Amino acid sequence: xxxxxxxxxxxxxxxxxxxxxxxxxxxxxxxxxxxxxxxxxxxxxxxxxxxxxxxxxxxxxxxxxxxxxxxxxxxxxxxxxxxxxxxxxxxxxxxxxxxxxxxxxxxxxxxxxxxxxxxxxxxxxxxxxxxxxxxxxxxxxxxxxxxxxxxxxxxxxxxxxxxxxxxxxxxxxxxxxxxxxxxxxxxxxxxxxxxxxxxxxxxxxxxxxxxxxxxxxxxxxxxxxxx
Ligand SMILES: *Cc1c(COP(=O)(O)O)cnc(C)c1O
Numbered sequence: 544x545x546x547x548x549x550x551x552x553x554x555x556x557x558x559x560x561x562x563x564x565x566x567x568x569x570x571x572x573x574x575x576x577x578x579x580x581x582x583x584x585x586x587x588x589x590x591x592x593x594x595x596x597x598x599x600x601x602x603x604x605x606x607x608x609x610x611x612x613x614x615x616x617x618x619x620x621x622x623x624x625x626x627x628x629x630x631x632x633x634x635x636x637x638x639x640x641x642x643x644x645x646x647x648x649x650x651x652x653x654x655x656x657x658x659x660x661x662x663x664x665x666x667x668x669x670x671x672x673x674x675x676x677x678x679x680x681x682x683x684x685x686x687x688x689x690x691x692x693x694x695x696x697x698x699x700x701x702x703x704x705x706x707x708x709x710x711x712x713x714x715x716x717x718x719x720x721x722x723x724x725x726x727x728x729x730x731x732x733x734x735x736x737x738x739x740x741x742x743x744x745x746x747x748x749x750x751x752x753x754x755x756x757x758x759x760x761x762x763x764x765x766x767x768x769x770x
Pocket of ligand 1: 574597618619697729730731732746747748749750
């Protein structure tokens with residue numbers, strides 16, 4: 544169960560953490576994966592700048608028929624055959640990491656705003672384009688008519704927040720070199736390091752909504768063929 548007042552209080556804590564890390568005008572995304580539409584509403588009411596979703600089917604089920612949604616960002620791995628499913632709901636695609644996905648987006652949702660996902664440590668599990676391929680991918684996205692607003696990255700899962708610093712620094716340097724605006728990096732556990740390294744957008748889930756549990760997924764997101 545989402546407690547909207549608690550989300551507001553937690554959001555104030557997150558904003559304070561961002562400010563103490565030196566962040567100014569940092570876009571704050573509420574990551575609502577595994578939570579229901581009540582989390583999306585609570586995020587919007589609390590003043591999140593957008594919500595982020597990871598799973599195509601979950602997103603489409605959750606948002607079908609909903610109106611007055613906040614800005615929606617897709618932040619999970621995206622299969623090309625799922626683009627059509629999510630396109631009606633998504634405002635920004637943050638995980639473009641290959642030409643085939645860029646081509647599918649250009650076809651299904653021409654002129655869409657995208658970020659190129661970068662994997663500074665070339666971890667195949669997380670997705671993302673290796674540093675030395677980013678410039679070419681940005682160019683091909685632009686050539687396809689997509690609007691590349693910036694770059695996105697996910698810090699390593701091991702090693703604590705400091706382990707993310709070198710990768711964050713490299714991604715920010717690339718954002719600057721390519722003359723882009725958006726640098727999407729930092730989550731609940733590493734947002735200070737991300738902001739210190741120049742993040743313009745943090746993606747925060749558990750620090751706003753609490754820990755994600757399998758129960759939350761089962762209770763709140765009916766499988767596509769339920770009902
Ligand atoms: C789940 C997720 C987040 C939020 O993670 P928390 O640790 O809950 O803040 C941010 N970014 C991406 C890409 C995610 O998959």
